[in-house]
Amino acid sequence: MRISYNWLKQFIKLDWKSDETAALLTDLGLEVEGVEKYESLKGGLEGVVIGHVLTRIQHPNADRLSVTTVDLGDGNPVQIVCGAPNVAAGQKVAVATIGTTLYDKEGNAFQIKKGKIRGEDSHGMICAEDELGLGESHDGIMVLHEDLVPGTPAAKVFEIVTDEVFEIGLTPNRADAMSHLGVARDLRAGLNQKNVHTELITPSVSNFRVDKRTLKIDIKLEDAKRAPRYCGVTISGITVQPSPAWLQNRLKAIGLSPKNNVVDVTNYVMHELGQPLHAFDAAKIKGNRVYIKTAEAGTKFVTLDDVERILHEEDLIIADENGPMALAGVLGGKKSGVGEGTSTVFLESAYFNPVTVRKTAKRHSINSDASFRFERGIDPTIAQYALKRAALLIQETAGGEITSDIEDIYPKKIEDFSVFLNFDTVTKVIGQELPKETIKKILVSLDIKITSMSEKGLGLIIPSYRVDVDREIDVIEEILRVYGYNNISFTQKFNASISNSTRTEDYKLQNVVAAQLTSLGFNEMMANSLTTPDYVKLSENLKEEFNVLMLNPLSNDLSAMRQSLLFSALEAVSFNINRRRADLKLFEFGKSYHKMPGGYEENKHLTLTVTGNRQQENWLQPQKGTDFFMFKGYVTSILNRLGLNKWQSQPLQNDVFAEGIAFAVGHDVIVEFGSVKKQVNKHFDIKQEVFFADFNWGAITKLVTGKVKYTEIAKFPEVRRDLALLVDETVTFDSIFAIARQTEKALLKDISLFDVYQGANLPEGKKSYAVSFMLQDSTKTLTDDQIDKVMSKIRQNLEKQTGAQLR
Numbered sequence: 160m161r162i163s164y165n166w167l168k169q170f171i172k173l174d175w176k177s178d179e180t181a182a183l184l185t186d187l188g189l190e191v192e193g194v195e196k197y198e199s200l201k202g203g204l205e206g207v208v209i210g211h212v213l214t215r216i217q218h219p220n221a222d223r224l225s226v227t228t229v230d231l232g233d234g235n236p237v238q239i240v241c242g243a244p245n246v247a248a249g250q251k252v253a254v255a256t257i258g259t260t261l262y263d264k265e266g267n268a269f270q271i272k273k274g275k276i277r278g279e280d281s282h283g284m285i286c287a288e289d290e291l292g293l294g295e296s297h298d299g300i301m302v303l304h305e306d307l308v309p310g311t312p313a314a315k316v317f318e319i320v321t322d323e324v325f326e327i328g329l330t331p332n333r334a335d336a337m338s339h340l341g342v343a344r345d346l347r348a349g350l351n352q353k354n355v356h357t358e359l360i361t362p363s364v365s366n367f368r369v370d371k372r373t374l375k376i377d378i379k380l381e382d383a384k385r386a387p388r389y390c391g392v393t394i395s396g397i398t399v400q401p402s403p404a405w406l407q408n409r410l411k412a413i414g415l416s417p418k419n420n421v422v423d424v425t426n427y428v429m430h431e432l433g434q435p436l437h438a439f440d441a442a443k444i445k446g447n448r449v450y451i452k453t454a455e456a457g458t459k460f461v462t463l464d465d466v467e468r469i470l471h472e473e474d475l476i477i478a479d480e481n482g483p484m485a486l487a488g489v490l491g492g493k494k495s496g497v498g499e500g501t502s503t504v505f506l507e508s509a510y511f512n513p514v515t516v517r518k519t520a521k522r523h524s525i526n527s528d529a530s531f532r533f534e535r536g537i538d539p540t541i542a543q544y545a546l547k548r549a550a551l552l553i554q555e556t557a558g559g560e561i562t563s564d565i566e567d568i569y570p571k572k573i574e575d576f577s578v579f580l581n582f583d584t585v586t587k588v589i590g591q592e593l594p595k596e597t598i599k600k601i602l603v604s605l606d607i608k609i610t611s612m613s614e615k616g617l618g619l620i621i622p623s624y625r626v627d628v629d630r631e632i633d634v635i636e637e638i639l640r641v642y643g644y645n646n647i648s649f650t651q652k653f654n655a656s657i658s659n660s661t662r663t664e665d666y667k668l669q670n671v672v673a674a675q676l677t678s679l680g681f682n683e684m685m686a687n688s689l690t691t692p693d694y695v696k697l698s699e700n701l702k703e704e705f706n707v708l709m710l711n712p713l714s715n716d717l718s719a720m721r722q723s724l725l726f727s728a729l730e731a732v733s734f735n736i737n738r739r740r741a742d743l744k745l746f747e748f749g750k751s752y753h754k755m756p757g758g759y760e761e762n763k764h765l766t767l768t769v770t771g772n773r774q775q776e777n778w779l780q781p782q783k784g785t786d787f788f789m790f791k792g793y794v795t796s797i798l799n800r801l802g803l804n805k806w807q808s809q810p811l812q813n814d815v816f817a818e819g820i821a822f823a824v825g826h827d828v829i830v831e832f833g834s835v836k837k838q839v840n841k842h843f844d845i846k847q848e849v850f851f852a853d854f855n856w857g858a859i860t861k862l863v864t865g866k867v868k869y870t871e872i873a874k875f876p877e878v879r880r881d882l883a884l885l886v887d888e889t890v891t892f893d894s895i896f897a898i899a900r901q902t903e904k905a906l907l908k909d910i911s912l913f914d915v916y917q918g919a920n921l922p923e924g925k926k927s928y929a930v931s932f933m934l935q936d937s938t939k940t941l942t943d944d945q946i947d948k949v950m951s952k953i954r955q956n957l958e959k960q961t962g963a964q965l966r
Contacts, residue, residue: 232310
């Protein structure tokens with residue numbers, strides 16, 4: 160938000176430098192992100208002064224040039240060579256002195272330097288109006304009024320406006336500060352705390368009067384819930400033309416482009432007081448009546464930006480007998496707008512429901528200055544005052560007469576808030592006892608009325624324009640920001656409390672797992688819980704009726720809470736791949752959200768996402784992509800780290816995985832993982848294989864006991880035996896692993912697959928597994944007979960149950 164310092168000073172008399180005021184506004188919570196200089200004319204005519212031409216002679220070496228001597232007011236006349244045909248002795252002219260920077264029509268800078276023109280010295284330039292940016296004429300130099308004093312800065316003569324503009328990073332809760340008046344109110348409170356007492360000067364509307372009652376526009380308010388207040392008045396006999404310079408400069412300073420005097424006035428009052436207004440061409444209002452109502456679904460309406468929009472049944476509109484004229488609080492219609500031929504206007508000033516305006520604006524992807532204010536909540540009490548202010552300014556800039564009484568429809572007045580402030584609570588929250596008189600002084604400076612007072616606290620009435628202050632804690636925040644956070648003292652003593660927590664607290668387990676994953680090269684990601692509701696269509700396991708939808712979404716793509724963390728992960732993968740980061744290891748702790756028949760559910764998850772190569776390219780070893788077994792190792796390492804090693808592996812029937820496995824403990828599935836299907840990846844424009852694991856974090860935290868079991872390191876050696884097995888293609892290593900474990904539970908310590916072969920020299924439908932078995936007895940050294948006996952049993956069971964053959 161841009162705030163003009165000159166404009167601000169119309170509300171509050173202040174001679175502070177801009178940087179001092181910016182610092183105070185920032186301390187008050189209106190953070191000034193920068194201060195820019197504004198000039199109504201680029202360069203501000205700096206270095207250009209009024210000169211008096213003393214003499215003029217013909218240039219000895221050029222027929223079209225003159226040599227002049229010019230008095231610049233410092234007592235030392237200078238010689239200037241001039242090419243204008245109309246230069247003459249005795250004239251008062253504008254002179255760009257040596258070192259002055261001027262700008263051409265394209266905005267390119269050029270500097271005036273001392274030089275020689277055809278052998279004659281020239282110390283400056285006598286300017287035409289186009290050379291100064293004051294007009295288009297280049298027929299000759301500007302001849303000024305003879306009463307001007309030489310040496311007078313041209314900026315003063317031509318009333319060049321300079322200003323300093325604050326760029327304020329306004330937080331969404333501070334709807335009250337979305338105007339120069341609002342900022343001035345805060346500034347007054349801050350100054351008051353610094354014992355700089357000044358009054359808030361508001362524009363007077365005492366001159367408002369009805370000139371004649373010849374044009375009444377009836378107002379029919381059909382939806383008082385969406386439009387609690389609506390005011391209107393007519394002005395006739397106006398002349399639509401460009402705004403006067405002062406109004407144009409005000410708007411240009413804050414980044415607005417002037418349109419015409421009527422539209423500019425409505426924009427001016429909106430930025431001055433915070434009340435959006437809209438002017439309709441009264442001659443285009445069919446039936447001399449406006450209706451404030453919701454639209455019929457499917458109605459077509461062309462807005463001021465020349466876009467045809469299909470209206471929704473919940474869109475609030477301003478209409479006449481022919482149909483919509485404006486989207487209430489959002490944007491006007493093209494047909495009813497003010498143009499060059501307009502001579503009568505119907506001027507509206509209203510308070511529209513913030514939620515209604517926001518929904519309409521988002522539904523039609525419109526972000527106007529009016530909707531920006533309405534959807535955050537404006538002051539409902541100033542609608543009529545702002546209307547009078549705008550009407551008077553229209554009369555001042557466009558002429559005309561007020562031709563109707565103000566019709567103000569306000570069925571149910573919006574009341575101020577009542578709050579009781581406890582002094583003890585103030586001290587407790589702030590951490591320091593503030594004098595009661597200081598508290599009262601701050602509250603009064605913020606327009607908060609004190610209705611009762613006791614030893615315990617204050618009864619307060621909060622003005623309705625402070626929509627963000629309706630609780631005691633909000634009032635304390637207001638006191639603290641005006642008092643100054645920097646003025647709160649701190650003791651030298653540092654107090655800390657230590658809470659008793661178990662090893663299995665959720666955050667501790669998260670830290671353990673996160674530390675392990677980062678050591679494996681993973682990066683943590685945090686995705687938005689809001690997503691598009693269309694993602695449920697990518698999986699039959701997700702139901703559209705289970706979507707948790709936003710009542711007031713920011714956009715259609717962020718209108719539902721996510722049912723799965725997979726699609727957020729794929730968005731991150733796609734984003735990185737498009738930026739040439741194709742090798743990724745990501746993990747996320749997050750929640751999924753479901754609207755189940757029995758109520759809303761939130762489930763916590765840990766997800767892993769891996770894609771691309773295992774390591775960066777180097778000269779020592781070739782690139783190798785991540786495979787399923789490596790990813791499975793990441794999954795099992797997390798479970799092992801948490802002390803979970805007694806799970807059952809089961810096939811996974813999931814339409815988002817090309818192949819996958821689930822691990823379960825009892826009836827609880829603790830993790831599902833696999834390779835994401837190509838058609839799912841294709842939706843996110845991902846062409847490489849992606850592995851994804853979804854841990855049921857809620858179930859895992861219930862299973863983790865926190866107990867640590869220690870086993871003495873065996874003193875006796877372990878023995879390895881390998882088997883090369885010829886098995887059917889359908890036989891999995893998991894089945895071999897399970898059979899071997901079941902055969903020998905005591906001595907068999909580890910089983911691993913170190914080679915898989917399919918191809919030449921093997922029967923069709925067969926594959927070869929090379930499996931290693933580690934045997935160990937913690938009490939003695941194993942003998943060959945014991946080892947052979949165990950391996951023989953394992954081999955026999957494998958042959959019997961899987962049809963395996965030794966190669």
